[in-house]
Amino acid sequence: MKATVFHNKDDIRIEDVPQPHAGAGEAVIRVTLTTICGTDLHILRGEYPVKPGLVIGHEPVGVIEELGPGVTGYTLGDRVLVGAITPCGQCRACLSGHLSQCGHGAGYEAIGGWRFGNTINGAQAEYLLVPNAQANLAKIPDELTDEQVVLLADIASTGFGGAESGNIRIGDSVVVFAQGPIGLCATAGAKLMGATLVIGVDGDDNRLEISKRMGADVVLDYRKDDVISEVQKLTSGGADVAIEALGTQETFESALRCLRPAGTLSSLGVYSGKLQIPYDAFAAGLGDHRLVTTLCPGGKERMRRLMEVVRSGRVDFTPLLTHTFPLDKIVEAYQLFGSRADGVLKVVIKP
Numbered sequence: 001m002k003a004t005v006f007h008n009k010d011d012i013r014i015e016d017v018p019q020p021h022a023g024a025g026e027a028v029i030r031v032t033l034t035t036i037c038g039t040d041l042h043i044l045r046g047e048y049p050v051k052p053g054l055v056i057g058h059e060p061v062g063v064i065e066e067l068g069p070g071v072t073g074y075t076l077g078d079r080v081l082v083g084a085i086t087p088c089g090q091c092r093a094c095l096s097g098h099l100s101q102c103g104h105g106a107g108y109e110a111i112g113g114w115r116f117g118n119t120i121n122g123a124q125a126e127y128l129l130v131p132n133a134q135a136n137l138a139k140i141p142d143e144l145t146d147e148q149v150v151l152l153a154d155i156a157s158t159g160f161g162g163a164e165s166g167n168i169r170i171g172d173s174v175v176v177f178a179q180g181p182i183g184l185c186a187t188a189g190a191k192l193m194g195a196t197l198v199i200g201v202d203g204d205d206n207r208l209e210i211s212k213r214m215g216a217d218v219v220l221d222y223r224k225d226d227v228i229s230e231v232q233k234l235t236s237g238g239a240d241v242a243i244e245a246l247g248t249q250e251t252f253e254s255a256l257r258c259l260r261p262a263g264t265l266s267s268l269g270v271y272s273g274k275l276q277i278p279y280d281a282f283a284a285g286l287g288d289h290r291l292v293t294t295l296c297p298g299g300k301e302r303m304r305r306l307m308e309v310v311r312s313g314r315v316d317f318t319p320l321l322t323h324t325f326p327l328d329k330i331v332e333a334y335q336l337f338g339s340r341a342d343g344v345l346k347v348v349i350k351p
């Protein structure tokens with residue numbers, strides 16, 4: 001089968017690799033639609049390490065091709081969405097409700113639930129082996145298209161997760177730093193959760209425009225606006241919740257400086273290197289701030305809920321799908337996605 005293989009920093013290739021087969025508790029899906037995540041760019045740029053030879057990608061929609069022994073309630077040909085994170089549903093972390101930190105042994109393992117395109121072969125391929133299939137195959141309702149659900153695997157689950165981890169309350173003010181795909185979904189999530197002032201921050205005119213469509217009441221351009229003082233003004237002294245959706249010192253620090261005392265900083269970005277907390281913005285550790293991080297929630301129940309959000313018409317993510325490429329051309333798709341040229345938000349890959 002054809003697959004996207006990571007070789008080295010700035011070197012991914014489409015190659016022929018053996019097609020996987022389902023063992024006990026596993027399934028194989030024929031991938032019908034997938035996409036590229038901002039995290040795949042970190043992998044490509046050597047900022048998040050994975051082993052050379054790994055098939056990357058973690059956002060699969062497909063059709064069940066093989067079911068291993070022990071996987072029940074599904075038939076070959078079922079259309080399924082599989083989350084980027086594939087919890088086992090059995091370990092101490094999963095049974096404690098921390099599915100993304102699923103252990104590979106008995107206990108917890110940081111980022112352990114993220115297997116596709118990280119510790120096992122991923123979704124930017126013609127076929128994908130799904131581990132812990134019973135916990136992870138989410139049937140797609142007939143009335144939803146692949147395009148309507150593909151962003152639920154990661155982007156929407158993560159963005160919403162940032163809003164949920166922030167414990168947004170009805171009437172809250174929320175600022176979201178970066179309006180890339182993740183930040184846009186956090187904006188939509190903040191609005192769904194009842195925030196009455198959502199402020200989207202970015203430096204790209206097109207993304208600021210889409211931010212309003214996804215639920216921002218106000219948008220700020222970090223190139224022109226003094227974002228921290230604007231947010232302080234708009235929120236009369238600081239936002240209840242600040243969501244960080246980029247993964248840099250600058251946005252993390254700005255998020256903290258926009259927060260009211262006892263506010264929550266909900267961080268989604270993938271950082272590299274060292275992250276520093278300035279003591280003044282942090283009230284020397286005495287400001288009752290809450291700092292929370294979220295790895296994309298996965299598992300079939302999460303996917304079912306998110307599909308209900310789409311089916312109910314509460315949110316439509318398809319405007320974020322701006323470009324389509326065949327799997328053969330995925331290297332070009334990475335270039336476009338990485339350059340943010342041509343108004344690109346998410347590229348759809350059709351194997």
Ligand SMILES: NC(=O)c1ccc[n+]([C@@H]2O[C@H](COP(=O)([O-])OP(=O)(O)OC[C@H]3O[C@@H](n4cnc5c(N)ncnc54)[C@H](O)[C@@H]3O)[C@@H](O)[C@H]2O)c1
Nearest residue numbers: 038039158178179180181182202246247268269270295296
């Ligand atoms: N927590 C998770 O589970 C999870 C899942 C997926 C992705 N991520 C991470 O989320 C981050 C965002 O992903 P994405 O796909 O939305 O990224 P992206 O690169 O498409 O978007 C980033 C956006 O940040 C904006 N930006 C740059 N500098 C800024 C600044 N100083 N202030 C405000 N905005 C600024 C850019 O204009 C761009 O729109 C990445 O770090 C990615 O790895 C995390």
Ligand SMILES: [Zn+2]
Nearest residue numbers: 037038039154
């Ligand atoms: Zn991702």
Ligand SMILES: [Zn+2]
Nearest residue numbers: 088091094102
């Ligand atoms: Zn587990």
